[in-house]
Amino acid sequence: MAFTTVELCAGGGGQALGLEMAGFHHTAVVEYEPLFCTTLRANRPHWNVLEMDIRHFRAVDYKHVDLLAAGVPCPPFSIAGKQLGSNDERDMFPTALKIVEAVKPRAVMLENVQGFALGKFESYRRNLMTKLQKLGYQTDWKVLQASDFGVPQLRPRFILVALKPKDAEFFRWPTIQPKKVLVGDKLVDLMAEKGWLGAENWSSERAAGIAPTLVGGSKKHGGPDLGPTRAKAQWRELGVDGLGIANEAPGSEFPFDGYPRLTLRMAARIQGFPDDWQFMGGKTAAYRQIGNAFPPLVAKAMGCAIRAALENKNISYPSDGRLIQGGLLGSRLLDQPKKYKTVCLKKAPKH
Numbered sequence: 001m002a003f004t005t006v007e008l009c010a011g012g013g014g015q016a017l018g019l020e021m022a023g024f025h026h027t028a029v030v031e032y033e034p035l036f037c038t039t040l041r042a043n044r045p046h047w048n049v050l051e052m053d054i055r056h057f058r059a060v061d062y063k064h065v066d067l068l069a070a071g072v073p074c075p076p077f078s079i080a081g082k083q084l085g086s087n088d089e090r091d092m093f094p095t096a097l098k099i100v101e102a103v104k105p106r107a108v109m110l111e112n113v114q115g116f117a118l119g120k121f122e123s124y125r126r127n128l129m130t131k132l133q134k135l136g137y138q139t140d141w142k143v144l145q146a147s148d149f150g151v152p153q154l155r156p157r158f159i160l161v162a163l164k165p166k167d168a169e170f171f172r173w174p175t176i177q178p179k180k181v182l183v184g185d186k187l188v189d190l191m192a193e194k195g196w197l198g199a200e201n202w203s204s205e206r207a208a209g210i211a212p213t214l215v216g217g218s219k220k221h222g223g224p225d226l227g228p229t230r231a232k233a234q235w236r237e238l239g240v241d242g243l244g245i246a247n248e249a250p251g252s253e254f255p256f257d258g259y260p261r262l263t264l265r266m267a268a269r270i271q272g273f274p275d276d277w278q279f280m281g282g283k284t285a286a287y288r289q290i291g292n293a294f295p296p297l298v299a300k301a302m303g304c305a306i307r308a309a310l311e312n313k314n315i316s317y318p319s320d321g322r323l324i325q326g327g328l329l330g331s332r333l334l335d336q337p338k339k340y341k342t343v344c345l346k347k348a349p350k351h
Contacts, residue, residue, distance in 0.1 A: 001311070002023070002024075002025050003023060003024050003025065003066040003067065003307060003310055004024065004025050004026075004027050004065040004066050004067070005019055005024040005025070005026055005027065005065055005066060005067040005068065005069055005105075006026075006027055006028045006030070006062050006065050006067075006068050006069070006099075006103060006105070007019070007026055007028070007029045007030065007069050007070070008030050008054050008057070008068070008069070008070035008071075008072070008092075008096060008099065009030070009031065009032070009054060009070055009071050009072050009073065009092065010029045010030060010031040010036070010040060010049075010071075011031065011033075011036055011071065011289060011292055011293055011294075012036055012039055012040075012279060012289030012290060012292070012293050013029075013036075013039060013040050013043060013044070013277070013289075013293070014271065014272070014273065014293030014294040014295055014296050014299060015069060015071050015111065015293075015294040015296075015299040016029050016040070016044075016047070016069075016299075017043075017273070017277065017296040017299070018294070018295070018296035018297060018298065018299025018300040018301075018302070018303060019067070019069060019299055019300070019303040020044075021296065021299075021300040021303070022299075022300045022301075022302075022303025022304045022306075022307055023303070023304075023307055024066070024067060024303055024307070026047050026048065027048060027062055027065055028048050028050055028057075028062055029044075029047050029048060029049045029050065030049075030050045030052060030054055030057055031049065031050075031051060032051070032052065032053050032054070034051060035280055035281045035285055035289075036289060037049050037051040038280040038281075039278070039279050039280045039281075039289060042278055042280060043276075043277055043278060054070075054092060054095055054096070054099065055092075055095050057099060059098070059099045059102035059103050060102055062103050063102070063103055063104055064103070064104055064105070064106075065103060065105050065106075066105060066106050066107060066310055067105055067106070067107045067108070067109065067303075067306060067310075068096075068099065068100055068103055068105040068107070068108050068109075069108075069109045069110075069111075070092075070096045070109075070110050070111070071110075071111045071112070071294050072092040072093055072095075072096055072110065072112060073092055093110070093124075093128055096110065097128070097131055097132070100132070100135060100162075101135055104135075106163065106164055106167060106310060107161070107162065107163045107164075107167065107306050107309070107310060108132065108137065108160075108161070108162040108163075109159065109160070109161055109162075109302060109306060110159070110160040110162075111157055111158065111159050111160075111294050111299075112157070112158045113157065113158060114143050114156040114157065114158055115158075116158040117141070117143050117158050125141070125160075128160070129141075129160070129162075132162045136164060136165075137162035137163060137164060137168075138162065138163055138164075138165055138168035139160065139161065139162045140160070140161055140171070141158065141159060141160040141161070142158075142159055142173055143156050143157065143158050143159075144156065144157055144159055144173075144174075144298060144301075144302075146272070146295045146297075146298050147180055147181075147210050148176040148177060149174070149176070149177055149295070149297050149298045149300075149301045150177055150181050150272065150297045151181065151270075151271070151272045151295045151297050151298060152180070152181045152182055152183045152185075152186045152210055152211055152270055153210060153211045153212070153213065153214065153270050153271065153272075153295070154210055154211065154212055154213055155213045155214070155295060155298075157294065157298065159302060161302075161306065163306075163309055166312075167309045167310055167312065168309070170308065170309040170311075170312050170313060170314060171305065171306070171308075171309040172305060172308070172309075172314075172315065173305060174301035174302060174304065174305045175301075180210060182207065182208050182209060182210065183207045183208075183209060183210065183211050183238055183240075183270065184202065184203030184204060184206070184207030184208050184209075184238075185203065185208075186269055186270065187203070187207065187262075187266050187269060187270070188200065188202075188203035188207075190249055190263070190265060190266050190269065191203065191249055191250065191260060191266075192249075193249050194248060194249040194250060194251045194252070195251050195252035196249065196250040196251060196252065196254045196260070197252065197256055198250075198254070198255070198256035198257060198258065199250075201256070201257075202239050202260070205239075206238060206239030207238045207239050207240070209237070209238055211234075211235070211238065211270050212226075212227070212230075212231045212234040212235065213227070213231065214226070214227070214267060214270060214271060214290065214291040215227035215228070215231065215291055216287060216288040216289070216290060216291020216292035216293075224244060224245040224283045224284050224287040225242060225243055225244050225245065226240070226242030226243075226245075226262070227242065236259065239259055239260075240259060240260065240261065240262060241259040241260065241261045242261075243261070244261055245261060245262060245263065245264060245267065245283055245287055246260065246261035246262065246263050247263070247283075248263060249263060249266075264279065264283065264286050264287060264290065267287060267290050267291070268290050271290055271291070271293050271295055271296075272295040272296045272297040272298070273290070273293070273296060274296075
């Protein structure tokens with residue numbers, strides 16, 4: 001059975017691609033930035049890509065899709081920003097709620113930065129979930145770590161799920177993959193493709209770890225490098241020069257024990273994009289699409305979990321054979337998400 005979805009704030013396509021992998025058919029993929037829309041159309045000509053502000057989206061034309069998914073702008077809640085929340089003009093949660101009310105999907109998935117799980121936004125989260133509950137949904141949220149789903153990167157993301165009661169009882173959060181994917185294993189072939197003799201040693205001895213969060217920046221801030229000073233230091237520990245993005249892999253003359261820079265394709269792999277996904281524009285614009293994306297493999301895992309609920313199945317898939325205990329239990333507060341590092345989200349008190 002094919003399930004339909006409307007995707008809001010699609011960016012470079014990470015979430016949309018992951019949901020497609022999970023078996024969803026996109027009836028509309030909405031993105032504001034023209035260059036990002038060019039990327040989406042180049043990779044998926046059959047998608048109905050709508051280049052517009054979501055405030056101008058004709059939601060009534062897409063009533064009763066199965067899933068409405070949105071990665072609304074994160075700066076209002078980002079730890080790297082001023083965290084103005086509802087006082088930030090870029091806060092698009094109210095618009096997303098209006099679209100949910102008009103579309104009346106069976107399921108809703110809203111994704112954002114881990115900063116949205118901070119205690120200072122508890123009232124905002126409660127208000128958001130109360131509004132969804134008034135629209136007839138049961139809600140739950142969690143911070144998922146990308147490295148738990150096959151992505152070699154520490155990228156925690158806040159995810160809110162809302163489902164109609166008859167489907168909500170079947171929802172289970174996706175199963176964590178027990179084996180982590182490491183940077184070296186993921187990139188060794190790309191590092192070696194131009195003849196660098198140190199690629200294998202780099203992979204096994206220096207890059208045998210999980211990467212810090214890629215930071216894509218914005219139109220006004222950031223460029224094609226691997227983020228702030230702390231992130232660059234973490235990349236250095238993995239044998240990578242984080243001061244910029246290379247045009248190509250290191251060649252045969254590159255020092256055996258040197259510190260190579262990532263290429264755009266390497267950064268895309270770290271984010272979980274397949275190698276055939278192309279990003280339009282120059283280096284800075286392409287890297288912004290990569291660095292700001294929701295990892296496709298995490299979106300796929302969430303899509304599979306939501307799909308299982310819509311099919312009224314008691315297990316999510318893909319699965320390693322274990323049942324995830326519990327369904328939609330209401331809101332939970334993660335007081336210090338910046339301390340979240342690996343493997344599991346700690347149980348937080350219910351409110």
